Amino acid sequence: MSPIEASPPGGQALLSVHGLSKTFGANPVLRSIDLTIERGRVLALIGPSGSGKTTLLRCLNGLELADGGTINAPGELPLDFTTPPTRSRLNALRDRSGMVFQHYNLFPHKTVLQNVLEGPVVVQRRPRAEATASALELLARVGLSEKTHAYPFQLSGGQQQRVGIVRALALQPQLLLFDEPTSALDPELVGDVLRLIKELAADGWTMVIATHELEFAREVAHEVAFLDAGTILERGHPSQLLRNPQHERTRQFLHRVLHPF
């Protein structure tokens, strides 16, 4: 289940974000975010609660409408948010990415397999037989072959989240967005999901992951960005940023996360 295009060694931008901003009422949640998402690379977003990680991810797939700045994909017209973009341009942005939600958001009235097929068969109109075969393959890979006809309520949180990941993968997106994929899980279930995401990274998927799991970020990410009050305060190689941060705010945050007591 590697991405459709073989991932080049990196350095090639999939999306570049310039001056992205978003205000809720009088609350500026994203302030002029600049970001490049490179093919085949994993970017981890860390930062305190309320710093804007979720909002940034949601703006990247159009779930939230940014109110300023641009998102560019090479070879396409820039998507400028200073005036609201057209529906079709937003759809193009959305269709580029698959998202994994903190609370899974599986469809409770559909079985595991139906959850996964809803995108490829119902929306993308791929042939059912072919889509089913690849869905079953994906489910087997995440260890859920036994559960294809189960309903979400019959699964553990970790299993539900793996279905959530498979549902996103089945869309064959260029980019995977993860919003704290393990923070709703019981501690003993976190490992399975993180291991799966690590495997996807090794397969060459391009990913942006908001997470509080710093050790995981260090292992899996090519780059870590520290978000604070709606700005990217610093970004860099995981070992550099996590071991030797340049900003006092970053240091305080890391200290709080690593030494909660």
Added chain:
Amino acid sequence: MTADPSRWDLFGSALWPIVHGAIASTIPMAVVSFAIGLLIALALALMRLSRSRFASGTARLYISLVRGTPLLVQLFVIFYGLPSIGIVLQPWPSAVAAFSLNVGGYGAEVIRAAILSVPPGQWEAAYMIGMSHRRTLSRIILPQAARVSVPPLSNTFISLVKDTSLASLILVTELFRQAQKVAAFSQQFMLLYLEAALVYWVVCLVLSTAQGSLENRLDRHVAH
């Protein structure tokens, strides 16, 4: 009432006309009105939830009118009032029109609340996989809203079955009117009205049972 055999005879001979009124008129009238009413209710609920001020305002006014006026008055306006502006409806269509419009008003709020009870994450997941708004409604939101609205809508339906007795006042020969006819003829009001009540009660019992099994069926995908 003493155990007078002639009374039992009367009870027995009136049973078929009353049950026939139920089968031939009361039940079909309730079912048809409810089906049309649900469509009206769904349309009104979507109007109420739409971003258009005009649509939601119109729906709100409609709901307020239906809920703020007696059903009997609505029925009379349609059957006795409309002819004066040139619209003449027969008793049966008049009754169905009044009952469906009424169910539409009450059902709209039930369906609206049920749609709102579906977590926003469901809309977001559907958006994420690329679904259109309309498809999200029909494939993701409404099936989940349906489960939530079965109990209140069943109540609406059971009320409707009983309210169809008002159609006797615009000359529909439904269950209650059949009882009235026999009562007027035999002068046994107590007996026949109790008999009518009994038949309504049996119909409603059957409906409550059906509601229970429908809920169980829809429950297969939720935790207990």
